[in-house]
Amino acid sequence: MATKGLTLLFWVFFVHLAGIYLYTRGFLLTRLALSDVNRCDDGKCTLPPTHKRAVVLIIDALRFDFLSPNPPEPISPYHHNVITLPQELTAKQPTRSFLFEMFSDPPTTTLQRLKGITTGSLPTFIDMGSNFGGSSISEDSFIGQLNAAGKKIAFMGDDTWTTVFPHSFDPNMTFPYDSFNVEDLHSVDDGVVENLFPLLEGRETSWDVAIGHFLGVDHVGHRLGPDHPTMKVKQSQMDDVLRKVVDLLDNDTLLVLLGDHGMDRKGDHGGDGDHETSAALWVYSKGPQLLHAKAAIPEHLLTTRLFPGATVPNRHIQQIDLAPTLSLLLGLPIPFNNLGTVIPELFWHDKAGKDYTRALTLNAQQIKGYLDTYRASPSGAELDSAWEQLERTWQEVNLDVKAKDQDAKWQAMTAYTREALAVCRMLWAQFNVSLIGLGLTLMLTGTIAATLLYLKLGGLQDKWEDWTSEVGRWYVASMFSGALLGFVGYITVSRYVKGLGLVECLLFGSALASSLVVIASAPPSFSGIITLRSLASIPLPLILHALVFASNSFTVWEDRVVTFLLITSIIPFARFGFTAPTSRLRNRILGFSALFALCVRLMAVSTVCREEQQPYCHVTFFASSSLPSPPPLVLWLCMPAAIALPWVIKRFLKISQSDKGSASIMLTSILPLALLLGSGYWVLEHFDSSDAFGPEMNSTLRWTRTLSARLSMGGVLFLGYALWWLVPLCLKISTGSKPDPSAPGQTKREVTVVGFANAYGAPYIIFWSLFLALLYPAIQLTGQLTLALAAVAVLAHLEVVDSVRDVQGLEAVFSSGNPSAILKPDALQSTSTSIRFSELTPLALLAVHAFFATGHQAAIPSIQWKAAFVLTPTLTYPLSPLLVTLNTLGPHFLIALAAPLLALWNVAPLPQPAADVRVRRDAARAGLGMMLYHATLLLSSAMCSAWLRRHLMVWKIFAPRFMLSALTVVAVDLAVLFGVGVGIGHVSRSASKLFAAMNPK
Structure with missing residues (x-):
């Protein structure tokens, strides 16, 4: 039976889930990336090429008005009419030179835009393709089609290209340059120039497509803004480069110049503003003309728009239109996932537009095939709402194709391709600011409500369960009332707000209404809890930690920041060691504080570097940055650590003589064996992957290590937890007899209970240790050592907190004027205060520290996919995803699971039942404090991500x-619910039954 505090914790969990769901629905953009490839062995899905070769030049952040002959007012002397060659040639040669404004779909970042340019699709932040481990493009693309056709591709510039296409460029003509250093304005551009011109001058060099990606304009924008003299210098350099490229072009080479995105007025990009989504495209053919001199293109095929501030409309296309257009111009099939539409001007080679008709037909058929395949995929339900309309439009295409009216054919096919794009864009590539705002609202009100609950529980005494039962009814009623209001909102408002469905309305109404009721439920006297003393103990580490997410630099180096904050957080405890009234307390506080700090520093030795930390970071989690095997020292230490950790836990329990009963069995047999088997898996994995015993032993090693992991995790689940459930208490009870002083010559029965002083804490630490053993096989060897250090740090912190409470208790007794009160058994406990947030802060920071120390970073590439194959040699659902989740979020879950120990450790279990009520209250409050810490980090991260989108x-x-903050909150909340509901609940019931049977006086 769950404790009363569990209902409050469940409510907090519900509000967190609601806020995360709404926010992510608006912010994180997802779609399924199909790996199908458009093959054209018979040549029926392509056109004869217009050019043999192509030069594709990307000027990063080349906004359209940088090239426009009609720039907006007021004209800037720094970035308008500086790159003038495109407008000059377009005016002189209107059949060979075309200037377009392109709409680049958000997110307007280079990686996502390169995916859109080359695949013709709408890439989002999370592309759920088959390749989960990297950023390479798994979809069909213009680059992939070139490779399939046996074409040689030369590349120079932004190394993002070699990230997304790692094996696509000719190794002798590939020159990537680091793109991360925004302060470097010239190195990448100079490198492109240095390698591009010799390629164009050397006619004997064999290449088919040359790609150059300049970064200087983008970096000037980020560093200095577009209205700066340096921008004019950089654009002048680009104009000179273009003039030389045009001079070196032969008649069989097509020149394509484009920007991957634009930039806002400050020079930044990433969002969906007009200036960010506006990019330039210039296509030039020195030889064959692209547009027939007497062509009459229907107006409905030529979309125009006004650039913000301009007075003359410009020809406007979608950036993804480049993928099908360039593919067909070079005689290649259109990429399978393409949603772009071919550009009419580049296919109107005759007066009647026959080539355009053929190109548009191939284009429409390709999009229809893609949508049919997507519809049949596991994510096909996303198209349900629009599928009927898409099918009707396609039927119109079929009818119009048979008609004689050529214009009707073009109009029907263009309508279909653009409608398909509009549907998919609505699903995949738009920020939903409304849902983001709703999610942030719930996160904010939920955090405020949880803070008030935490303070309220601290002010309540033995009547807290009655208060919880009373207000619980109001919370439930407010949730149902809020859901009803949400339903009314769905009926009346949802039609005006994109993405606001019934589920979103119900969740928002229910969570917001209950949060407001919680905030308003405090009695008038509640404000008295906020005293000058409480204001003096503001959680400064939490505030600093939350502020980290407002800076990209601090976020990148969060692992170092957390180490500093963690060491700093123990200083308030260590200072008691110098003023403690007894030498024993002084030694305990200073000694265990030093042990805690030592464990933290040793954990910090383990590092995995993210890309942005280079070259200032050195990988120590693995043998090297390019060798994903454990360091030799770790191989030597892993087995001794697996044996030593249970012994260390036993030594800590021995301080209170609570290493008896089930603790003795767990810590001397089950736990050491489980940890050894968990380490053995990764040792054998190392030997297997390195072929240490020859390839003939690989199958044996695979079978052996899989068995080791299964025995380790299975033993913990089915043997360890079963034994703990049957015999949770760590007590040794003996009976004897002694003379009865009240009755000479007679004896009375005497019961001796050893381990009584830690009757709650010892069983829970065994419960906690079993999860540590369950997590062990899912973590690689270096991570196992850091987990062992984290476990020792948790125990050291518990002893420090316990000793500091003793000091505070002694000080309170001596200052009361009644020193004899110290002789009472529960004197120190009765005078000490309840759980303080400062006691929880080191554990919360330790959870984040353990995440980084176990080889993780807040970046997708740091996910350790090896964990998916711990229990099975192949990818198996749901085991493999669960193991990866355990590997990634396990450290957070583990440390959060330890939070209730602050309420249990060395707490006297008498008098009953008051002690039991107090323990359950403080345990719930400790868990709530841990949830509150990580929820605050989530709120800060969400606000900064939305503000800096x-x-x-x-x-x-x-x-x-x-994403990490959101997943961490879920993991921490589940850990607290598991610990309070299962761990505390079972220990409390078992202890109450025992004490009731003993009926102590």
């Missing part, structure tokens, strides 16, 4: 950190 690094830094 146009930042250069939003999809590389801020969004992944928000």
Whole structure:
């Protein structure tokens, strides 16, 4: 039976889930990436090429008005009419030179835009393809089609290309340059120039497509803004480069110049603003003309728009239109996932537009095939709402194709391709600011409500369960009332707010109404809890930690920041060691504080570097940055650590003589064996992957290590927890007899209970240790050592807190004027205060520290996919995803599971039942405090991600950190619920039954 505090914790969990769900529905953009490839062995899905070769130049952040002959007012002397060659040639040669404004779908970051340019699809932050382990493009693309056709591709510039296409470019003509250093304005551009011109001058060099990606304009924008003299210098350099490229072009080479995105007025990008989504495209053919001199293109095929501030409309296309257009111009099939539409001007080679008709037909058929395949995929339900309309439009295409009216054919096919794009764009590539705002509202009100609950529980005494039962009815009623209001809102408002469905309305109404009721439920006297003393103990580490997410640099180096904050958080406890009234307390506080700090520093030795930390970070979690095997020292230490950790836990329990009963069995047999088997798996994995015993032994090693992991985790689940459930208490009870002084010559029965002083804490630490053993096989060897250090740090912190409470208790007794009160058994406990947030802060920070120390970063590439194969040699659902989740979030879950120990450790179990009520209250409050810490980090991360969604690094830094915060909150909440509901509940019931049977006086 769950404790009363569990209902409050469940409510907090519900509000967290509601806020996360609404926010992520608006912020994190997802879609399924199909790996199908458009093959054209018979040549029926392509056109004869217009050019033999192509030069594709990308000027990063080349906004359309940088090239426009009609720039907006007021004209800037720094970035308008500086790159003038495209407008000059377009005016002189209107059949060979075309200038377009392109709409680049958000997120307007280079990685996502390169995916859109080459595949013709709508990439989002999370592309759920088959390749989960990296950023390479798994979809069909223009680059992939070139490779399939046997074409040689030369590349120079931004190394993002070699990340997304790691094996696509000719190794002798590939020159990537680091793209991360925004302060470097010239190195990448100079490198492109240095390698591009010799390629164009050397006619004997064999290449088919040359790609150059310049970064200087983008970096000037980020560092200095577009209205700066340096921008004019950089754009002048680009104009000179273009003039030389045009001079070196032969008649069989097509020149394509484009920007991957634009930039806002401050020079940043990433979001969906007009200036960010506006990019330039210039196509030039020195030889064959692209547009027939007498062509009459229907107006409905030529979309135009006004650039903000401009007075003359410009020809406007979608950026993804480049993928099908360039593919067909070079005689290649259109990429399978393409949603773009071919550009009419580039296919109107005759007066009647026959080539355009053929190109548009191939284009429409390709999009229809893609949508049919997507519809049949596991994510096909996303198209349900629009599928009927898409099918009707396709039927119109079929009818119009048979008609004689050529214009009707073009109009029907264009309508279908654009409608398909509009449907998919609505699903995949738009921020939903409304849902983001609703999610942030719930996170904010939920955090405020949880804070008030935490303070309220601290002010309540033995009547807290009655108060919880009373207000619980109001919370439930408010949730149902809020859901009803949400339903009314769905009926009346949802039609005006994109993405606001019935589920969203019900969740928002229910969570918001109950949060407001919690905030308003405090009695008038509640404000008295907030005293000058409480204001003096503001959780400064939490505030500093939350502020980290406002800076990309601090977020990148969060692992170092957390180490500093963690060491700092123990200083308030260590200072008691110098003023404690007894030498024993002084030694305990200073000694265990030093042990805690030592464990933290040793954990910090384990590092995994994220890309942005280079070259200032050195990998120690693995043998090297390119060798994903454990360091030799770790191989030597892992087995001794697995044996030593249970012994260390036993030594800590021995301080209170609570290493008896089930603790003796667990810590001397089950736990050491489980840890050894968990380490043995990874030792054998190392020997297997390195072929240490030859390839003929690989199958044996695979079978052996799989068996080791299964025995380890299975033994903990089915043997360890079963034994703990049957015999949870760590007590030794003996009976004897002694003379009865009240009756000479007679004896009376005497019961001796050993381990009584830690009757709650010892069983729970065994419960906690079993999860540590369950987590052990899912963590690689270096991570196992850091987990062992984290376990020792938790125990050291518990002893420090316990000793500090003793000091505070002694000080309170001596200052009361009644020193004899110290002789009472529960004197120190009765005078000490309840759980303080400062006591929880080191554990919360330790959880984040353990995450980093076990080889993780707030970046997708740091996910340790090896964990998926611990229990099975192949990918198996749901085991493999669960193991990866355990590997990633397990450290957070483990440390959060230890939070209730602050309420249990060395707490006297008498008098009953008052002690039991107090323990359950403090345990619930400790768990709530841990949830509150991580919820505050989530709120800060979400706010910063939403506010900085146009930042250069939003999809590389801020969004992944928000994802980690959201997953961490879920893991921490579940850990607290598991600990309070199962761990505390079972220990409390078992202890109450025992004490009732003993009926102590």
